[in-house]
Amino acid sequence: MDLLRLLSFGPDGWGQQLVDGLWLTIRLALATLPFGLLLGLGLALLINGNRKWLAGAATVFATTFRALPELLTLFIIYYGGGALLQTVSQFLFGTPFGEFSGFLAGMIALGIVFASFASETFVAAMRAIPKGQHEAAAALGLSRWRTFSSVIGPQLFRLALPGLGNLWFVLLKDTSLVSIISLTDLMRQTNLAVANTKEPLFFYAVACLIYLVVSMVSSGVVGVLESRSNRGIAGGRL
Numbered sequence: 001m002d003l004l005r006l007l008s009f010g011p012d013g014w015g016q017q018l019v020d021g022l023w024l025t026i027r028l029a030l031a032t033l034p035f036g037l038l039l040g041l042g043l044a045l046l047i048n049g050n051r052k053w054l055a056g057a058a059t060v061f062a063t064t065f066r067a068l069p070e071l072l073t074l075f076i077i078y079y080g081g082g083a084l085l086q087t088v089s090q091f092l093f094g095t096p097f098g099e100f101s102g103f104l105a106g107m108i109a110l111g112i113v114f115a116s117f118a119s120e121t122f123v124a125a126m127r128a129i130p131k132g133q134h135e136a137a138a139a140l141g142l143s144r145w146r147t148f149s150s151v152i153g154p155q156l157f158r159l160a161l162p163g164l165g166n167l168w169f170v171l172l173k174d175t176s177l178v179s180i181i182s183l184t185d186l187m188r189q190t191n192l193a194v195a196n197t198k199e200p201l202f203f204y205a206v207a208c209l210i211y212l213v214v215s216m217v218s219s220g221v222v223g224v225l226e227s228r229s230n231r232g233i234a235g236g237r238l
Helices: 013-047 052-068 069-092 102-128 131-141 144-181 186-197 200-229
Strands: none
Touching: 013 052, 013 131, 013 144, 013 186, 013 200, 052 102, 069 102, 069 144, 102 144, 131 144, 144 186, 144 200, 186 200
């Protein structure tokens, strides 16, 4: 019972802090997802395009950030972004000022890593779509944008969704890295609770349970999206 009291929302408990940390973790993951998806799709379009120099540059970019540890990427964006902001403010206004947001740094760093892996998923999905789909759209006189939005895009989403779902789970776990740059996410709040109560096993078990619940909810959402995207497809999945 004494341990459960540590999860209360009163002055002697850490319940509110853990909830606040969880909310920041979810907000960070949800903010990173669209950025990572759009950047990953853009990289995939370049890699799968006809311009070799753009394809090569996109491949080098994606390969580099797939190879770097996520923590190193976070440090590069956080400290590099801060240094860039100071330099620009010095040049424009004659004095350095401003501070690079830890939340923004986390979103950009995790988004770049997510996009680097998602680009491979998108490229594989693009190459799985028969070329006849493009030819049929051209024969109907559809523009490139209309072809992508009405013909290619829905098929691309369906084929890429399982891989993107796995990357979402990786993103959820990687959000714990932002505790290194003092963002009060779930992992940092857990560490603070451990430091103050000297109950590491209990609070780390609670954090593990919270991450597990979030992952189970996410798995259900991904499952629903997969079912909806596969409606009308013989065999359900390819």
